[in-house]
Amino acid sequence: MAWTRKILRVNLTDRTCTSEPLxxxxxxxYLGQRGLATKYLASEIDPKVDxxxxxxxxxxxxxxLTGTMASTGGRYSVVTKGPLTGAIACSxxxxxxxxxxxxxxWDMVIIEGRASSPVYLSIENGKAELRDAxxxxxxxxxxxxxxxxxxxxxxxxRVSCIGRAGENGVLYAGIxxxxxxxxxxxxxxxxxxxxxxxxxxxxxxxxxxxxANPKEFMKVTFEKKKILKENAVTGQGLPxxxxxxxxxxxxxxxxxxxxxxxxxxxxxxxxxSAEAMHEPRETDGKAQLVNNQACFGCTIACGRISKIDATHxxxxxxxxxxxxxxxxxxxxAWALGCANGxxxxxxxxxxxxxxxxxxxDPISYGATIGAVMELYEMGVxxxxxxxxxxxxxxxxxxxxxxxITARSEGFGKVIGxxxxxxxxxxxxxxxxxxxxxxxxxxxxxxxxQGMGLTYATSNRGACHLRxxxxxxxxxxxxxxxxxxxxxxxxxxxxxxQDATAVVDSSGxxxxxxxxxxxxxxxxxxxxxxxxxxxxxxxxxxxERIWNLERQFNNDAGFTRKDDDLPPRLKTEGAKVxxxxxxxxxxxxxxxxxxxLRGWDKEGRLTAETVARLGL
Amino acid sequence: MRVTLKLYAxxxxxxxxxxxxxxxxxxxVADGTTVGELIxxxxxxxxxxxxxxxxxxxxxxxxxxxxxxxxDDVLAIWPPVAGG
Numbered sequence: 001m002a003w004t005r006k007i008l009r010v011n012l013t014d015r016t017c018t019s020e021p022l023x024x025x026x027x028x029x030y031l032g033q034r035g036l037a038t039k040y041l042a043s044e045i046d047p048k049v050d051x052x053x054x055x056x057x058x059x060x061x062x063x064x065l066t067g068t069m070a071s072t073g074g075r076y077s078v079v080t081k082g083p084l085t086g087a088i089a090c091s092x093x094x095x096x097x098x099x100x101x102x103x104x105x106w107d108m109v110i111i112e113g114r115a116s117s118p119v120y121l122s123i124e125n126g127k128a129e130l131r132d133a134x135x136x137x138x139x140x141x142x143x144x145x146x147x148x149x150x151x152x153x154x155x156x157x158r159v160s161c162i163g164r165a166g167e168n169g170v171l172y173a174g175i176x177x178x179x180x181x182x183x184x185x186x187x188x189x190x191x192x193x194x195x196x197x198x199x200x201x202x203x204x205x206x207x208x209x210x211x212a213n214p215k216e217f218m219k220v221t222f223e224k225k226k227i228l229k230e231n232a233v234t235g236q237g238l239p240x241x242x243x244x245x246x247x248x249x250x251x252x253x254x255x256x257x258x259x260x261x262x263x264x265x266x267x268x269x270x271x272x273s274a275e276a277m278h279e280p281r282e283t284d285g286k287a288q289l290v291n292n293q294a295c296f297g298c299t300i301a302c303g304r305i306s307k308i309d310a311t312h313x314x315x316x317x318x319x320x321x322x323x324x325x326x327x328x329x330x331x332x333a334w335a336l337g338c339a340n341g342x343x344x345x346x347x348x349x350x351x352x353x354x355x356x357x358x359x360x361d362p363i364s365y366g367a368t369i370g371a372v373m374e375l376y377e378m379g380v381x382x383x384x385x386x387x388x389x390x391x392x393x394x395x396x397x398x399x400x401x402x403x404i405t406a407r408s409e410g411f412g413k414v415i416g417x418x419x420x421x422x423x424x425x426x427x428x429x430x431x432x433x434x435x436x437x438x439x440x441x442x443x444x445x446x447x448x449q450g451m452g453l454t455y456a457t458s459n460r461g462a463c464h465l466r467x468x469x470x471x472x473x474x475x476x477x478x479x480x481x482x483x484x485x486x487x488x489x490x491x492x493x494x495x496x497q498d499a500t501a502v503v504d505s506s507g508x509x510x511x512x513x514x515x516x517x518x519x520x521x522x523x524x525x526x527x528x529x530x531x532x533x534x535x536x537x538x539x540x541x542x543e544r545i546w547n548l549e550r551q552f553n554n555d556a557g558f559t560r561k562d563d564d565l566p567p568r569l570k571t572e573g574a575k576v577x578x579x580x581x582x583x584x585x586x587x588x589x590x591x592x593x594x595x596l597r598g599w600d601k602e603g604r605l606t607a608e609t610v611a612r613l614g615l
Numbered sequence: 616m617r618v619t620l621k622l623y624a625x626x627x628x629x630x631x632x633x634x635x636x637x638x639x640x641x642x643x644v645a646d647g648t649t650v651g652e653l654i655x656x657x658x659x660x661x662x663x664x665x666x667x668x669x670x671x672x673x674x675x676x677x678x679x680x681x682x683x684x685x686x687d688d689v690l691a692i693w694p695p696v697a698g699g
Contacts, residue, residue, distance in 0.1 A: 243698030
């Protein structure tokens with residue numbers, strides 16, 4: 001077994017911390033992290049609950065391989081009912097927090113209720129207590145982490161916390177650990193904020209000593225690390241260029257959502273790409289990129305650490321931003337850049353730092369700014385209302401709006417609602433580029449048809465990480481498929497969704513799948529965990545996890561009509577590129593996808609599916 | 616005829632200095648030049664020639680020698696990369 005077999009249950013209303021045994025029957029069916037935490041959440045809350053009420057719960061969960069020597073084994077997930085979508089929310093983060101939680105002897109922390117005043121949870125191995133956080137309320141993520149470490153007189157304490165965005169109810173607030181690793185999407189930070197929970201600080205010294213077959217585990221993890229090292233993507237491409245290398249790829253194929261999806265290619269993409277991050281700047285002769293960084297146990301090291309140009313208008317009077325910091329990653333660079341038509345890479349890095357510093361999702365935020373800029377250009381929003389002229393392409397408007405969103409000041413409060421509510425408020429719901437209320441990431445559904453189905457059916461709202469068919473449709477991993485056709489995409493999306501659900505439940509990073517198949521992860525699980533972890537079992541488990549999430553959403557009130565894309569992607573053809581004139585074929589793909597899933601025409605699980613998966 | 620060769624990521628090293636800040640290398644080629652010929656002419660290592668696009672359309676390895684370039688075509692090439 002690789003689980004600690006212990007859960008920490010924290011009731012904020014009663015201010016109690018209790019240890020309870022992990023339900024091992026569920027662990028055998030849902031593995032850990034995303035799957036197992038969803039099982040607990042779905043079993044313990046009413047799916048119709050108000051996400052920001054004390055009746056919602058929020059779970060920090062590790063997987064059985066978290067904290068082990070398996071490559072990338074440092075992941076944890078935060079699972080709750082999300083306030084941005086009203087659907088299941090599951091946000092996954094790297095860094096070092098997840099492994100530390102495991103080292104302290106806990107598989108999961110389940111938080112319930114609401115504290116009457118700000119608190120943080122302190123965990124030191126088996127000892128857990130709630131501490132007053134009044135002095136931390138109003139502080140940024142960066143200040144909070146520093147202050148907790150100082151108070152504990154231990155720089156090795158790991159902190160997972162919210163910034164001011166989470167406190168102020170920004171509906172896409174994230175939870176940040178290790179300063180710039182984020183459980184970023186769906187507003188999990190707003191749920192923590194609604195509970196007056198500022199942070200979890202953990203120090204663990206127990207290690208992970210409960211591997212089922214240690215010798216075999218060492219052997220197999222060593223072999224699999226070799227595959228990652230020798231693979232050109234995970235061994236060279238990702239560590240050298242990071243995710244940002246996709247900027248020019250996606251632009252070239254004409255699937256770059258630009259200016260709120262009005263366009264599919266961005267003329268400024270090259271200026272904000274991985275290649276640009278490597279170049280010496282004209283101002284100071286230094287490249288923005290300083291080096292790459294790895295999360296716990298990772299042998300890929302795709303993370304970007306950069307230094308902003310200290311003479312840039314955004315930071316010239318703010319030395320605190322001049323040091324090395326996380327970013328830019330592709331999704332953030334797209335959302336803060338292409339979605340708004342902004343090609344000033346230093347402005348993007350500044351906005352990205354603010355997202356980390358105050359804990360909010362740069363994807364949903366940037367995409368919301370895209371909608372604001374479109375509404376401004378239409379004359380629906382004015383300079384007086386926003387506080388600045390905000391045409392597409394304005395770096396000054398981007399940085400200004402990021403600052404007021406971080407502080408929830410003025411129009412920043414409206415931006416914090418996300419694009420769906422903002423566009424509804426101003427009478428143009430059709431301009432929100434979202435599904436189930438969550439904004440799209442960086443791939444246009446007209447130029448990559450499988451991603452349209454991915455977005456429409458993602459259980460946490462529009463998301464690329466639930467089935468990253470870009471791997472196949474664009475990059476040829478594991479096999480190349482045509483991005484412009486809908487044919488075969490329902491099966492492709494289902495396969496990616498089910499496999500990803502297993503990876504997200506294991507404690508490993510999904511980026512390993514650029515080199516590994518699920519059959520490379522299977523022997524690692526088999527060696528670490530007691531019992532049967534055959535491929536057949538894992539395949540079925542992925543399907544079970546996906547359907548459990550779907551069942552939760554159905555019970556929360558989601559129906560067929562919520563598995564859809566905005567009208568722009570269904571009626572306005574791509575203007576240029578390979579997809580010129582094309583729209584998304586989502587309506588064609590959904591019926592076949594439902595059939596493959598074993599759902600009825602309304603997207604509900606049939607009795608046969610429920611029985612087959614043991615739900 | 617005029618075509619543009621775009622080289623990205625580690626293939627940027629094969630660009631002339633004046634093209635490094637744009638990754639775009641406009642050049643004149645003879646009529647009938649194929650994708651495979653242009654790749655060979657610039658001695659791009661086969662292990663780095665992974666994702667090959669002409670005007671954004673994917674050209675599979677088996678089709679590169681037969682794919683004839685037309686005037687104003689854009690040939691873009693990446694080594695094995697991924698992200699997300």
